[in-house]
Amino acid sequence: MQIIISPAKKMRVDTDSFAWKDLPAFLPQTQVLFDRLKELSYDELKTLWKCNDKIAAQNIQRIQTFELDRTLTPAVMAYEGIQYQYMAPGVLSQDALVYLQDHLRILSGFYGLLRPFDGVIPYRLEMQAKLAVGETKDLYAFWGDSLAKAFWSETDMVINLASKEYSQCVSKYVPEGKLFLTCTFGERKGDKIIEKGTMCKMARGEMVRFMAETRAEHPEQLKSFDRMGYRYSAEDSTDTNYVFIKEE
Numbered sequence: 001m002q003i004i005i006s007p008a009k010k011m012r013v014d015t016d017s018f019a020w021k022d023l024p025a026f027l028p029q030t031q032v033l034f035d036r037l038k039e040l041s042y043d044e045l046k047t048l049w050k051c052n053d054k055i056a057a058q059n060i061q062r063i064q065t066f067e068l069d070r071t072l073t074p075a076v077m078a079y080e081g082i083q084y085q086y087m088a089p090g091v092l093s094q095d096a097l098v099y100l101q102d103h104l105r106i107l108s109g110f111y112g113l114l115r116p117f118d119g120v121i122p123y124r125l126e127m128q129a130k131l132a133v134g135e136t137k138d139l140y141a142f143w144g145d146s147l148a149k150a151f152w153s154e155t156d157m158v159i160n161l162a163s164k165e166y167s168q169c170v171s172k173y174v175p176e177g178k179l180f181l182t183c184t185f186g187e188r189k190g191d192k193i194i195e196k197g198t199m200c201k202m203a204r205g206e207m208v209r210f211m212a213e214t215r216a217e218h219p220e221q222l223k224s225f226d227r228m229g230y231r232y233s234a235e236d237s238t239d240t241n242y243v244f245i246k247e248e
Contacts, residue, residue, distance in 0.1 A: 001217060002155040003208060006166040007108045008081025011122035013073050017090055020074045020119030021101075025150065026112035030068060033110055033125065033142070036133050037063050048131060049124050059124040072119025075106055082198060083161075086205025087212075089116070096212035104208065105151065107166040109139045113147050128165050140169070148173035159183065159211075159219065161204040181219055183207060184243045185230055193236060193243065203228055203244065 024030060040048065045063075046056040076089045089097065097116075106114040109127035114120065125131070127139050136142040148170045151158070160167050160182040167182070174180045185203035186193040206227045214221060222242055223232040229247045236243035 001103060001157045001159060001219070002151065003104045003159045003211065004151070004162045004167060004170060005083060005104065005106055005204065005208065006162045007106055007114075008079040008084055009124065009126070010080040011078050012080055013071060013122060014077045015071065015073060017077050018074050018097075018117065020072045021117040022115065022119070023069065024075075024111045024114055024118045024120065026146070027068060029142075029146075030111050032133060033131070034063070034068060036131065037125070048129055051124070055124070059122075062122055062124075066121040068121060069119075072121065074117045075111075075114040075120045076100060076104070076116035078120050078122065079106075082201040083205040083208075086202045087208045088205075092209070092212060095215070096209075099212045099215050100208070103211070107147065107162055107169055112143060113150055126165070127169065143169060145173045152178060157181065157219070159222070161207055179219075180240060182241050183222065184241055185246070186243065187246045193245065199228075199246070203230055 037045065042056065042060065045060060046053070049056060049059065076084070089100065092100070100116045104116050106116070107127070108114055109129060110123045110125040111118070111120060125139070130138050132138065133142050151170050152173070152175055156177070157179045158170060158181065160171070160180060171180050183204070184193070184195065185200050186195045207222070207225055210225050210227060211222070216222060219242070225232065225244060230244040231247060233243045233245045236245065
């Protein structure tokens with residue numbers, strides 16, 4: 001059983017908390033993307049990143065000064081988004097961290113597929129970015145089914161805690177006989193279940209933490225998740241979508 005999550009836009013350099021263990025598996029492809037970004041002008045990069053001048057300047061400096069094999073941060077510590085804050089890897093036990101390394105995978109527009117302790121640099125490149133590389137028109141075409149093939153070679157079951165923008169890199173290529181299970185976190189409003197962006201990110205992080213702390217090995221164990229007021233709803237769930245409803 002493997003877990004997939006999205007990366008976060010906000011990143012940091014942290015070479016003190018934990019040592020990185022390996023270089024990313026798709027580093028040659030990342031180098032191609034890195035070189036492509038270096039070819040773009042300031043205005044082209046700002047448009048690609050859809051950001052303000054301050055963020056553009058920061059990330060252009062990163063492109064100009066960072067190298068892909070130096071001053072690296074473990075991926076799980078490099079991302080600072082809400083999901084990672086609620087996962088709180090910095091305070092997890094050693095056993096829980098070993099679980100993450102074995103079971104958690106981070107999907108990335110820049111790095112492709114990351115293990116928690118793969119060494120990375122700060123970057124800005126979302127999977128949905130319209131970056132043409134060679135004969136490919138965008139990152140979805142650039143990565144194609146390569147991430148899914150690598151992923152499914154490791155497991156027969158995926159627990160999806162990633163956003164649709166990232167999860168489709170795996171969900172579009174599910175081999176016969178393998179399970180792609182999505183966790184949905186929502187609130188009941190009448191006869192509808194409403195998902196709220198920030199709360200979903202928080203809950204996804206909590207679920208990763210829950211799985212690491214309980215060393216979950218089977219999807220049935222996810223049904224006991226009860227953090228942040230969420231409870232598993234059997235009536236709303238299916239074999240491929242576990243729904244957790246936040247109680248009033």
